[in-house]
Amino acid sequence: MAHLSRTRPNRWRPLITASLFALAVAAPLSAVGPAAEAESADPLAALSEQAAQYEAADYTADSWASFAAATADAEGLVEQGDATGAEGLAAFQDAADELVMVRGLDTLVADYETRAPGDYTAASWAPFADALTTASDVAGDPAATATEVAAAKTGLQTAAADLEALQGSFATITNDTFWNDTDGNPIYSQGGGVFRFGDTYYWYGVHYRGAESYRENPTRKFDNEVSFVSIPVYSSQDLVNWKFENDVATTGTGLYGWVGRLGVVYNENTGKYVLITQAGSGVAFLQGDSPTDDFTYVTTQGQIEGNPTEGTGDQTVFTDEDGQDYLVYSNAHGRAHAFVSKIRSSDSLHIERAVEVGYNGEGREGNAMFKLDDTYYVAASDLHGWNSSVSHIIESTSGDIQGDYTNEYTLPGTEMDYSHVTQTGFFVTVEGTEQDTVIFAGDRWADFAWNGIGYNQWLPITETGSGLRFHSVSQWEFNAVTGEWRVGPENNYILNPDVQADRIIVSDVTGWSRTGGTVGNVEGGANGSRFALRVNNGSGVRQQMEVPSGDYTLGVYTKGSGRVTVTGADGEAHVLNVPSSSNWAKRELTGIELPAGTATVTVSGGSGNLTADQFSLVRQGEGDGDGDGDSVRYEAEGASASCDGTIDANHAGYSGSGFCNSANATGSAAQFTVEAAEAGAATIQIRYANGASDRGANVVVNGSTVASASFANTGSWDTWVTKTVTVQLNAGSNTIRLAATGSEGLPNIDYIEM
Ligand code: GCU
Ligand code: CA
Secondary structure, eight states: OOOOOOOOOOTTGGGOOHHHHHSSBOOOSSSSSOOOOBOOSOHHHHHHHHHTTOOGGGBOHHHHHHHHHHHHHHHHHHHTTSSOHHHHHHHHHHHHHTOOBOHHHHHHHHHHTTOOGGGBOHHHHHHHHHHHHHHHHHHHOTTOOHHHHHHHHHHHHHHHHTOOBSOOOOEEEEOSSOOBOTTSOBOOOEEEEEEEETTEEEEEEEEEHHHHHHHHOTTSOOTTOOOEEEEEEEEESSSSSOEEEEEEEEGGGSOOSOEEEEEEEEETTTTEEEEEEEETTEEEEEEESSTTSOOEEEEEEOOOTTOSSSSOSSEEEEEOTTSOEEEEEEOSSSOOEEEEEEBOTTTSOOBOOOEEEEEOTTOEEEEEEEEETTEEEEEEEESSSSOOOOOEEEEBSSSOTTSOBOOOEEOTTSTTTHHHHOEEEEEEEEEOSSOEEEEEEEEEEEGGGTEEEEEEEEEEEEEOSSSEEEOOOSEEEEOTTTOOEEEOTTOBOSSSTTSOSSOSOOSSOTTOEEEESOEEEEEOOGGGOSEEEEEOBTOEEEEEEEEOSEEEEEEEEEEEEEEEEEEOTTOOEEEEEEEEEEEEEEEEEEEEEEOSEEEEEEEEEEEEEEEEEEEEEEEEESSSSSSSSSOOEEETTSTTEEESEEEEOOSTTOSTTOEEEEOSSTTOEEEEEEEESSSEEEEEEEEEEOSSSOEEEEEEETTEEEEEEEEOOOSSTTOEEEEEEEEEEOSEEEEEEEEESSTTOOOEEEEEEO
């Protein structure tokens, strides 16, 4: 896949004509076209300068020989005064137009020669091997025509696209982090798309200068820092690991003003790859000979027939299964109309008549399309400027991409955190051997929340049987061969955990429902971020989520005081009491055992009001963290425990047949004898209730005090919660003793579990 950068024909070459050459200084060709340059006054020097832009290796041998001869002729005629400089250049240009470009085919053949038959099904390998042989023959044929070169490329890409890999593997997509390419360099790619040519995915987007600034300092906003750096292309087989290939366009390519919202199509007739982008106030077309080529500027289209205004609002490129390419877009001003246009089949250098498929008076942007099970979906965001929003969907009702669509609805799952705090960017549909999965490539480009620019968040969308579902996961694993995906091991199950989705001050924070009192978000989040959650004394919010069973850790940054409670589907509450602090402090509760089902995270304000940010609820593993895969419970009333008090049963909610009510005295204790499979750290959960003020205890292991634990008030003697301590145990039998440090004695102790 190595891309060889070569000396290339000058980018303005296709626009040079004899008549233009006659002008000493040409006028600009169009508002967004490449600036014309002053021409040399010496016609012979101009000719040889032009000829030097071409390289023999890029063309078939026969066409190069004719070209070289014609160039020499033209030079000779001009030298002898038998032709004017302009005539000489015209003759030269005619010869250049007859050149048959073979470089793009060479690149493809070299790439595909690296595939190994053992990795694919025999049935899919055979036609591919044939196409590769044909393509290689055409590439080596000195007399190959441009049509034959284009056909060989198309045949090879088609056979490669049909290769069926024997097995894929899961690779991990981690959102809410900056992404790097396979060389470890930052990926700067925004507002583009992923296109599959042959068996390879190519990701094109814009590298804006502001993306570098944002990455260097994510704790301030970068309003409108969208100066154009380049259009990089990355390649991948698994849609997760991206190899940087080339900058297909740069500031030297001739794009001016705003550049963004681009896509690339392959044209079967010309054998050219065409990049279509917003540039200035129109739609610009660039061409390359391979997906990773240096693309050259060709033309700009201002008006699309049937579009009320020139240019487009937002736009993306969609290629249907039959190979037909479309532009999906809204009109530039107001953005109320959603359009789907064909891209001209003959050369892909023109956008055809606009067909309106949707209308919303409020305006929509981030328009992008995907297809799943023969239905076309057009998605868009609210029109509020590089902000996160729910994703709005219209879907085709007759299987016709330019036919009727439903009314708009909100993509389920995007309302909880405004599409994982993004705006719709583009989609990648993967038709796997096991299932189809659509990747929602969201663009977190929200100046208001200091998120952006160039911050990619990719999420899976699946068809559930009753419609689409957007899965807002911070980490997931994807298999691009089978199309299967699963939640990643480090996924944060809390949505809108950084309280940034709303971007403005609100009293109902997206994703968090108010249980009462005064709540909202405030400016000044943890670690330099913009916003935090504020829950006043006696107030609360909660969020519910589906979790698999496991051992979880809750993390949160806090100021003020209050509590965060995680309640499992079994009704058991795990309480993180937040002591008062005036500066941000990281708080954590480990060893939270949750059964599969709906968990509830509740945030309650204490006397100092609670400011909280950067919530996380992450699964640590299967069980209780002691490594043996299943936890053992030691009841306080059980045979291996003793209680300096009475075993009572008068406060509901205990496990087993009762609990230890220790005497109200310093030193009164509950003691357990436990077995450890091996020596080392063990996470012990202590279940207790405390209807009085906070109480404390020493944790005494095998006779030595190793820790102290505080048991906060739980609200009533009937409310049982779990407190976690970590201690070192010997292999085999150990004693764990909780001894009261205050004259009130212990709270009521139900059991310990490890
Ligand atoms: C109450 C409560 C007991 C508890 C005791 C205490 O009497 O009913 O279960 O142990 O308070 O303060 O320790
Ligand atoms: Ca007691």
